[in-house]
Amino acid sequence: MPSAAQTQPWDVHRLPSAQDRNVLVTGGNAGIGYFVAEQLAGAGATVVLGSRDTAKAETAMASIRSRVPGARVRSLRLDLADLSSLKAAVAALPLDRLDAVVHNAGVMFDHPPRRESQDGHELMFATNHLGHFALTWWLAPLLAAAPAARIVTTGSFAAKSERLDLDDLQSTRDYRPKRAYGRSKLAQMLFGLELDRRLRAAGGTALSVVTHPGGALDSLTPSRPPVHIRTTAARLRGLPAGLLVQGKEAAAWPAVRAVLDPSVTGGQLWAPRVFGLRGLPRVEPLWDHLADTTVAARLWDASRELTGVDPSSGLA
Template structure:
């Protein structure tokens, strides 16, 4: 925002009210997704937690309600690795319109072996990217019914140094867990930006914003028992790291701003203010490789063929 704007500066601790809005957060039972849900619930909106694990979702809702009196939170089953199950998500939401979906859920593995979804997709690419790609398509009727819906895709700083191999999206030829994870997050970010372009071309009122949390460590994250418990020892050991990175509560800030701030626009990239690693959220330049629209279009076509869903095929 311009410094001469009459709009007050964004304050991560004083969020605008959003009563009557409905937000879906995938992977909201832990980590950054939990804090996105907690912070959004403080606005008066209804926040729906999409989770594979009912027990963890219940624990997350209990924690949110203990910190946000009167919080309107509920959970729905969501398994992004099972594409056939996603068509039921629309019905389980039990709403006529959806004001935002935050694509946060993801899986990561530190070591081999390579794994696949039931559909035969490499698990990290299939869950982190293809699952969200297909989910967006299923949700588009509800998003289109909202006056100004947001699709917020949570990428990763790990994607900045990666490049997609469009001929080996499933890492069958060369699987390395950390690189495959980074590429799956890069694919998500390409998707979010390409979705924004296609929605603008179609004249849709929905907008797609891409964010990343910077460096977000468990050891710098405040406790939310039983969802997350930070030991004193862990806090002390990693205290110097707070000069460069932050906790997952702060990693949630760019996504929360992308949902709530009317100044954010489709096609933008938001991340932490200081070196893209820590601090309050700000818009940053789209990374040079993410600006390659030819790669984004090829990935879109491949993803549509793999999922049999086109998120830009708007209703009506």
């Protein structure tokens, strides 16, 4: 029998009110994160754009305000690759509670050499996974102050074909950038699911949900100058790909629904409807390797050792 989440009507263009909600979107200054922020601001939320680049965040906020009259947007300087900076970054948030955080920011490298953060961690694993793992810990008091906070972790379709090497989480052997990226996103998704299990076991009120955006191309993404400019030629070149994938505005829909839909429950995976690549957001069955609780628990222990924090303990 279909669940309520699958049968309840959902219109991506007529979102429920998010008035009085505070949401942090990491990487909200560009790409999919920008559109997550724009759509949530359009629903009335106060949206904080987490970004390493203050100037780019200011540009993104100006773009959102130009499209959403009265938008409540602000920025937070946030460098997920620098674990020691996260405590001070969160302390700068002028909020008394946080109703949701969208763990969206990420980096992807296409070519060697292997790069490391200043903490000595492989840079994609550090930014995409460890930074969000630790950030959740520092955000815990603000999330716990909300009646039913949501932690939304953005994974990737690239993680579907990858498996973690628990003995080499940071790709010190046989570094292949695309594989390392896919594994870092898989680690993120496993984290989001394991976090929800731990919250449920501890009787926590926050929910942890995982999403992935499907296939998202710049050529199919509407212009938001100067944040993103799509030329007519690029739009025409991208039209054939639109049969299989989508632009970044549509790719934001799963995360937005995970934040706003009252029927969403913890531990779910939200993704585009058509082959997981494009279309309206829906609940997708967990991939087999995402349901591996042993791997998730071992990853959690390794992440706790690498970061020195345990996110679930602050939210229970």
